[in-house]
Amino acid sequence: MPSPLMDLTPSAALGAVEGNTAHAKPLRTELFRSPIIPFLYERILPPIWALGLRNLGGIDTEFRLVTDFFGQSLAIVADISCGTGIMARRLALSGRYKHIIALDYSESMLAQLQQQARLDGISPSQITIIRADVEALPLASNSIDAIYAGAAMHCWKDALEGIRNIYRVLLPGGKLFATTFLKPFPSIVFRFFSLQELRDIMVAAGFNKDNVQLQARGLYGTIWCIK
Numbered sequence: 001m002p003s004p005l006m007d008l009t010p011s012a013a014l015g016a017v018e019g020n021t022a023h024a025k026p027l028r029t030e031l032f033r034s035p036i037i038p039f040l041y042e043r044i045l046p047p048i049w050a051l052g053l054r055n056l057g058g059i060d061t062e063f064r065l066v067t068d069f070f071g072q073s074l075a076i077v078a079d080i081s082c083g084t085g086i087m088a089r090r091l092a093l094s095g096r097y098k099h100i101i102a103l104d105y106s107e108s109m110l111a112q113l114q115q116q117a118r119l120d121g122i123s124p125s126q127i128t129i130i131r132a133d134v135e136a137l138p139l140a141s142n143s144i145d146a147i148y149a150g151a152a153m154h155c156w157k158d159a160l161e162g163i164r165n166i167y168r169v170l171l172p173g174g175k176l177f178a179t180t181f182l183k184p185f186p187s188i189v190f191r192f193f194s195l196q197e198l199r200d201i202m203v204a205a206g207f208n209k210d211n212v213q214l215q216a217r218g219l220y221g222t223i224w225c226i227k
């Protein structure tokens with residue numbers, strides 16, 4: 001049985017009110033709703049990332065960095081902006097955590113995640129799949145042990161609002177591992193950041209500056225934060 005998908009976006013909750021553009025999203029968010037993108041994510045991008053675009057070694061390296069930082073025996077780990085669940089599925093299959101929340105704005109990416117999770121033998125009791133907006137995160141404050149947001153912030157409409165929401169839902173002592181792409185990539189469709197801009201966002205969202213660590217590898221930025 002596939003894991004069910006809950007739609008908790010503001011537009012689903014309020015219904016599509018004609019002329020209401022309060023929750024309209026930019027192209028950098030909307031394009032992931034196209035069915036072609038999940039196809040690329042599962043079949044084409046991982047070997048390209050592994051050549052060095054997403055750390056040397058791609059998602060394997062990222063999985064090691066994430067699990068080293070999170071440690072063992074956490075209750076709830078959320079993959080926010082999980083896409084097709086490349087990391088969420090690995091975290092679920094690792095057996096290190098009691099429950100995984102996989103959350104994304106794109107119903108197409110989540111449909112691929114549902115299908116793949118079933119093929120991987122991940123049961124609905126191991127993973128909760130939610131369509132939601134990181135900028136209006138429908139999770140309780142102080143409820144999540146650790147959050148992964150991989151290659152995500154450059155796709156959000158308002159990165160500061162997204163990180164504010166993440167800070168709010170993390171438990172005290174909770175951990176955030178995030179990655180994104182950096183300048184001088186030009187911000188035409190996506191919004192790219194300098195390391196200083198990323199640090200400013202983390203601190204403005206609530207993280208103590210001493211608990212924020214950043215690293216650039218080429219044009220790929222990695223962020224470690226503890227609430």
Ligand SMILES: C[S@@+](CC[C@H](N)C(=O)[O-])C[C@H]1O[C@@H](n2cnc3c(N)ncnc32)[C@H](O)[C@@H]1O
Nearest residue numbers: 029032081082083104105106133134150155156
């Ligand atoms: C580049 S993909 C990264 C997917 C995955 N985390 C990975 O590591 O491969 C960015 C994801 O962010 C999601 N996204 C964009 N805006 C979002 C928002 N406001 N709330 C939640 N997810 C969002 C997109 O739907 C897309 O799946």
